[in-house]
Amino acid sequence: MxxxxxxxxxxxxxxxxxxxxxxxxxxxxxxxxxxxxxxxxxxxxxxxxxxxxxxxxxxxxxxxxxxxxxxxxxxxxxxxxxxxxxxxxxxQSQTLEGTVVISVSEPDAVYRLPNIIAQLRKAEPGIHIETVVTNQVSDLKRREADIAIRSFRPTQPDLIARKLGEELIWLYGTEDYLQPYADIQTLDELQDIEIIGFNRTDAMIAPLNQQGWNLSLDNIKLVTSFQPMQISLCHKGLGLIYLPDYIGDNDPKLKRAFPSFGPILRLPIWLVCHQELRTNPRVRRVYDFIANSIGQH
Structure with a gap:
């Protein structure tokens, strides 16, 4: 050349x-x-x-x-x-010291990752953690993050992924909001429920209707893509929200809505990393630590 x-x-x-x-x-x-x-x-x-x-x-x-x-x-x-x-x-880096960037959704950032980071910092004080909090998909190939927790398996051949389990998604609401529905027997009696959604689209109600519910976009009265705000609105008794059970069951202000009808969704938990970084001891240590922490629960 x-x-x-x-x-x-x-x-x-x-x-x-x-x-x-x-x-x-x-x-x-x-x-x-x-x-x-x-x-x-x-x-x-x-x-x-x-x-x-x-x-x-x-x-x-x-x-x-x-x-x-x-x-x-x-x-x-x-x-x-x-x-x-x-x-x-x-x-090729052989040191355990340095920064590792983790991409997580808003719920994981608030409810799942802090405990993991606290334990990791005690175990590996030389590793610095940076988090990218987004409900969008971070591009690992473009180095927007080193590791990501996702609810789907990646298809790119140069990404590696490990399935850590599944989380169950239920509808949750306050006891006062759910009280009028305490004696319902069929799904047809739930046509007037209100859902606090990420958006006002069929995607929000499709999982319910596929299970025999009969809802429309009129059932989505409030919309925000910021899930912590959804939870706050739900605490006010303004509707029902989708939540994984590890969040909803531990919220004293909320209870599962209509548990006899079963969970709304079963979402896999995937831990994803670029294959080049998998050989980096620092990234590998964080990857394995997160996998073990989530897998135990």
């Missing part, structure tokens, strides 16, 4: 890629943990090195030029190669 033919700074190419992906200099600077003027100078220097305009600046907005669009795919492949290189290098 003729290395002298590479006529640009790779760090500046990264600045171009992140700016194009994030859509603005301010967002890109935040993503790269640098100042906006520094990032702007890197992009301008790359344009000068390449002899092409990558962006058109219209007021506060940046638009990719035709040259920028054509070069973007090459930059993306460079970014993916850099991610792969970083993963492989971290996989």
């Amino acid at each position: 003729n290395w002298t033919s590479v006529c640009f700074d790779w760090n500046r190419a990264r600045a171009f890629l992140v700016t194009a992906e994030e859509g603005s200099l301010s967002a890109a600077a935040k993503a790269l943990n640098m100042t906006q003027p520094t990032l702007s100078r890197q992009v301008a220097a790359l344009e000068q090195e390449l002899g092409v305009m990558l962006f058109e600046r219209t007021g506060q907005r940046l638009e990719l030029t035709q040259s920028g669009l054509e070069l973007l795919e090459h930059a993306r492949r460079m970014g993916e190669a850099a991610q792969a290189f970083s993963l492989a290098a971290q996989g």
